[in-house]
Amino acid sequence: MVARLRGPGMIRAALGTALGIAVSYVIIFIMRSWYDLDPVLDGFAVLELSLFLAPIGFLIGLGAFDYWFHYMSGRPTRPEDHSGHGAKTWRDYFRVNTDHKVIGIQYVVTSFFFFFVGGLFAMLMRAELAQPGRQFVDPNTFNGLFSVHASLLIFLFIIPVFAGLANYVLPLMIGAPDMIFPRLNALSFWMLPLAGIMMLMSFAAPGGSFASGWTAYAPLSVTAPEGQVFFTIGVQFAGASSIATALNFLATIITMRAPGMSFFRMPLLVWANFSTSLLVVIATPFIAVSQFMVLFDRSLGFNFFDPVDGGDVLMYQHIFWFYSHPAVYIMMLPGFGIISEIIAVKSRKPIFGYRMMAFSLLAIVVLGFTVWAHHMFVSGMQDWIRVPMMITTAIIAVPTGIKIFSWLATLWRGVLHLDTPMLFALGFLSMFTLGGISGVMLAIIPVTIHVSDTYFIVAHIHYVLFGGSLLTIFAGVYYWFPKMTGRMYDERLGKLHFWTTFIFFNATFAPMHIIGVQGMPRRVADYAEEWAGWNLAISIMSFFLGVSALIFAYNMIASWRGGPRAESNPWRALTIEWQVSSPPPIFNFDSLPTVVGGPYEYGVPGAVHAVFKDAEVPQPAGATASGAGRGHGSGSAEDKE
Amino acid sequence: MRRERSRDEKTPVLWMVIHGLIASAIGIGVGLAIEWFPEQASTQADPIDHLYDVLIWTSVPVFVTVTIIVLFSVRNFKMRPGEEQLDGPPIHGNTRLEVIWTALPAIVLVVLCSYAWIVLTDIEEAQANEMRINVVGQQFAWTFEYPQAGGKPIKSTQLYLPVDRPVRFYVKALDVIHDFWVPAFRMKIDAVPGIETRYRVTPNRLGTYPVVCAELCGLGHSVMRATTRVVTPAEFNAWIAERKAPVAATADGEIDGKTLFTEGNGAATACSACHTLADAGSQSQTGPDLDEALAGEDAEAIRQGIVAPDAEITEGFQAGIMPKNYGDTLSDKELDALVKYLAEVAGK
Amino acid sequence: MEAGSISAGIALDHHDDHHDDHHGPPMANRSSRVSHEILGMLLFIISEIMVFGAFFTAYFFIRLVAEGHRWFPFEGFELPVAIAGMNTAILLSSSLTMHWAQTSIKNGNRFGLKAGMLLTSLLGLTFLFIQINEYVHIGFSPQDHAQGTIFYGLTGLHGAHVFVGLTLLVMVTVRAFRGHFTPEHHHGVEVPGIYWHFVDVMWIVVYTAIYIV
Ligand code: HEA
Ligand code: HEA
Ligand code: CUA
Ligand SMILES: [Cu+2]
Secondary structure, three states: OHHHHHOOOHHHHHHHHHHHHHHHHHHHHHHHHHOOOOOOOOHHHHHHHHHHHHHHHHHHHHOOOHHHHHHHOOOOOOOOOOOOOOOOOHHHHHOOOOOHHHHHHHHHHHHHHHHHHHHHHHHHHHHHHOOOOOOOOOHHHHHHHHHHHHHHHHHHHHHHHHHHHHHHHHHHHOOOOOOOOHHHHHHHHHHHHHHHHHHHHHHHOOOOOOOOOOOOOOOHHHHOOOOHHHHHHHHHHHHHHHHHHHHHHHHHHHHOOOOOOOHHHOOHHHHHHHHHHHHHHHHHHHHHHHHHHHHHHHHHOOOOOOHHHOOOHHHHHHHHHHHHHHHHHHOOHHHHHHHHHHHHHHHOOOOOOHHHHHHHHHHHHHHHOOOHHHHOOOOOOOHHHHHHHHHHHHHOHHHHHHHHHHHHHHHOOOOEOOOHHHHHHHHHHHHHHHHHHHHHHHHOHHHHHHHOOEHHHHHHHHHHHHHHHHHHHHHHHHHHHHHHHOEOOOHHHHHHHHHHHHHHHHHHHHHHHHHHHHOOEOOOOOOOHHHHHHHHHHHHHHHHHHHHHHHHHHHHHHHHHHOOEOOOOOOOOOOHHHHOOOOOOOOOOOOOEEEOOOOOOOOOOOOOOEEEOOOOOOOOOOOOOOOOOOOOOOOOOOOOO | OEOOOOOOOHHHHHHHHHHHHHHHHHHHHHHHHOOOOOOOOEOOHHHHHHHHHHHHHHHHHHHHHHHHHHHHHHHHHEOOOOOOOOEOOOOOOOHHHHHHHHHHHHHHHHHHHHHHHHHHHHHHOOOOOOEEEEEEEEOOEEEEEEEEOOEEEEEEOOEEEEOOOOEEEEEEEOOOOEEEEEHHHOEEEEEOEOOOEEEEEOEOOOEEEEEEEOOOOOOOHHHOEEEEEEEOHHHHHHHHHHHHOOOOEOOOOOEOHHHHHHHOOOOOOOHHHOOEEOOOOEEOOOOOOHHHHOOOOOHHHHHHHHHOHHHOOOOOOOOOOOOOOHHHHOOHHHHHHHHHHHHHHOOO | OHHHHHOOOOEOOOOOOOOOOOOOOOOOEOOOOOOHHHHHHHHHHHHHHHHHHHHHHHHHHHHHHOOOOOOOOEOOEOOOHHHHHHHHHHHHHHHHHHHHHHHHHHOOOHHHHHHHHHHHHHHHHHHHHHHHHHHHHOOOOOOOOHHHHHHHHHHHHHHHHHHHHHHHHHHHHHHHHOOOOOOOOOHHHHHHHHHHHHHHHHHHHHHHHHHHO
16 A cells, blocks of 8 residues: 555555645745735635646656656666556556557547547537527636637647657657657656646636636736636646657657658658647747746736836737747648648658658748737737738748648549548648638738638638648548557548538538628627527537537547457558557567658559668667666656565 | 559540639639628728738639649549559659749739738828827727817717718727727727727718627627717717717706716716616616616615625626726716616616 | 768667566667757757747837836836846856866766866855845835836746756766766766756846846
């Protein structure tokens, strides 16, 4: 019993959480009595500190930091025995696991959980909006619903699910036995559920959940009820998680590619995650800081956004969008990578213009940092910023167009296998184009002045995020399902899922363009009678859309449990992850592959991407071993034994 | 193994182009036929709507191009039974094509942006003889101030505008960010605490149009509405003259509670912005329905509800929405009149 | 980036002990000459620079853009430029001692390592102490006005980084005294060292922006 309490795991994690809260009480008590504040124990102050310390207590208890503590205290670190690697039972998914494949699955499953919760909130919203006037929820709850809806779907679904898929396949694709910092990888994952649970818990806060939108504009977020801090602090954990993962991806891609895998032999998914990770590492600190500033203004009375005392309100938006515009590409580029993989394999043709595909990703990364103020065209910022931002925003369509046209050229004259992943990929091509086009319309300032903050924006959001990101996620999940689970999904249900999604997605979101331009503002629980018809139709269609998501859920669960066994390479793909068994062996490879050609040489006679030689890899003299802080393929250092 | 180039490949391109042209024509037709915009009531509206039409003209062909290529690829190149093991031809790229599809969108976009810039300067151009109106947003109501030469500005919760007279709005916010939008004018701008934002319009059509708060500002965001009345210059002058007279006073000098309720007194926001009251003809739902809430309450309770609204929170509503400063913004006389009025009519 | 892959082919084993029942991972290929620890730290520092960047954005807006903007000295508030300047010198010299510690261990000089680490930690601690003392005597608080907010914001953010850096340094010092690190293996000194140099350089930027400009 004592061993179980002291050893890392859920029990110790619960203790850690409780301890975190207790420590918060103590600290607040000491600080407030020091400054002679009344009351000595302020509930909100304790709550806010607990929101930081309880998750940290949880992580320590779970064992996410054990190895580092061990190392830092100067005790000799034990050589690894890899006992923490891999998963034998379902319990292994509930501990700090350092295997990138386990982490990948943890990520994907957790983020889909939040997708369903976020989607459920959307259903509640649509129920409320089915008719003008008030149906089920009061305005404050409604504001909370769309705020949590968007926050969950963005920070807990789209961004991490891409990280999860890449976590699983990226090391395999570049021929690496694991990620370079496996413990950091585990830590990144475990911060996620904490962030998500925190955001959901906000509904229990006095005054309701955070309700200032996912954008949390100051000063509304500064004066909002206490639920706001659940967002402010939750985002810190989600953000820290994505920075850590990005850093991990970058270092892995740079230092761990298999012999022969030059940058221009990398699959485009790897390129896409490389670009995304650059965006994350550079941009994400900005949202962290913006939320810290809100927290300081709220809780400590700072004046960042207080105009009376010399603060600047628009500053919030500049800092926020300097992250959040690049963030929309964080939510799209990995999807581009998935689509490149699928289209090449399913068309049985090399990617058309591989180098331009890679360069256009980098071009989007660079341009992505120059357009943030297109979200602020009506914010009252300096007039002269607008036109340059309009031009850079429009120009982003050029590298994106290069990608779209290259995919189309890849399709042309191929042998198209129209199975579920490919259907989603093709659906993505046309739907994302539509969303991109409405984006370009939004770049055109005179039009934006009218449609900004209307349902036209909501339509754009969902065409790019649902029609763009989510369709690529579905495509990717179907495509790698055999690899990740060792089973085949049900093709008939998959196709049914595609067609229902595609149809009801358009039926739900296309009319929003019209009511938006007609003048229906976004973020309202109530609207004028003239839009009643459209909204009712939209709501009904959205319920069907919800049902289509259930088809997906059923297919995944049933196939995972009882689907037919998958072969190692059911798609006849060339990239390395398909050259190992499904699911891959515990350490990915018995010996490393050597890359001898491009990743997409379909139709080239005799072409291979990588070969496995059992030959010894040369070992340089003087290579020493020392567990200290070393990366790959390690296990968690457990305290017991 | 590679698939033979057995199927005819010239005709698909031709067919595709023909289909694409037809589909684009239909798409543009539908796009232009849709009733996108609300009615036009300012000189700014026309160039914007026109620009939107131009965007439809350019967007539809882009979308059709992508979609038609997808559809034709599916139709012509899908795997047929027996082709399971075949591959396509190993085409790695084509520089000429890549240059074209880089340059063409770039040109289109630069042209669009230039045109948009022209429209932007056009709709924001300064006009002769502009009238200044201050717009103040606060949770959750609008106040419009008409500065008067050598006098106190006239305040109103409704926006009166003379037709064909250029106006310039100076927009401010007292608490959080709001957004002053008149869809019929096509123009909007945020009301930002600490700074003053502006825009110009020239109303050119008589009528009544909604004013909308377009930036999330809290609980009452969806009901933060007001009305614009574009009237003839004569009517406008008459309205100004009437407004210059002491506020809310009836002919015999008595203060009229109903006017106070529906229009406020300039400093105090109109109650009708948030409350339903049958007698005053208001139907807002931000606050409690006063016909229900006040039925049977005595004057003292009503006064309490106005001066200290959060002392007792009505079931189903939230504290903090109703301004707490009515005790200051209403004079004692006005408060008396208002309470008397409510006691008389509420629930009747 | 291409250059990185040239060195492909050198593989490094990192684990000695292979249990019989445990099949270890294959040796990872090293496709870049940069060590992953240093690369990780450099990437992390990019993120850190952006954290400071966001605060400098706030500084820029509050000092130059906000309505009615102004800057010290106002209302009789002065910033103690001289004391902070002295503090700058202290922090800069700690970079030198850090460097000494790093070169010492590379040359196998254990005394240099220990003394260098000890000195660096002490200098860092002094810096933090003087900074706190400055807070106590400065005469305005972050709640007073946005200028105070950003003053405390930037110096406090930097102070927090000094604190984190110090924690790392103390750990390295402890390990140095326990006899860890060898001329061949000293990433444990080098990586915190990089971080400490970053903290120093950042201070020069903060100091220039807040006290001098
Ligand atoms: C995945 C997410 C994602 C992606 C990829 C994009 C992509 C783009 N977005 Fe979008 N955007 C959002 C998510 C995304 N957006 C969200 C969430 C918001 C709302 C935030 C909020 O307020 O809550 C938003 C809001 C938003 C605004 C602000 C509107 C407002 O609030 O007033 C603007 C304005 O310029 C804009 C523009 C664009 C543009 C130009 C692109 C471009 O990158 C699109 C480029 C792609 C194409 C154009 C299609 C393919 C190209 C071709 C086929 C070539 C030929 C094309 C032409 C010649 C036109 N977006
Ligand atoms: C990845 C991002 C993503 C995704 C996938 C979605 C998915 C959906 N969104 Fe969301 N949305 C956003 C991102 C996203 N949204 C963002 C960023 C905003 C802006 C927020 C803001 O203003 O701050 C927004 C705002 C937003 C609004 C506007 C709110 C407002 O401004 O007032 C609406 C309104 O209809 C909406 C609806 C929907 C619907 C119906 C879906 C559907 O596609 C959901 C489908 C999925 C499911 C339904 C889940 C699965 C099913 C079940 C759990 C079973 C229950 C089923 C039934 C009851 C039938 N969303
Ligand atoms: Cu005011 Cu929304
Ligand atoms: Cu953007």
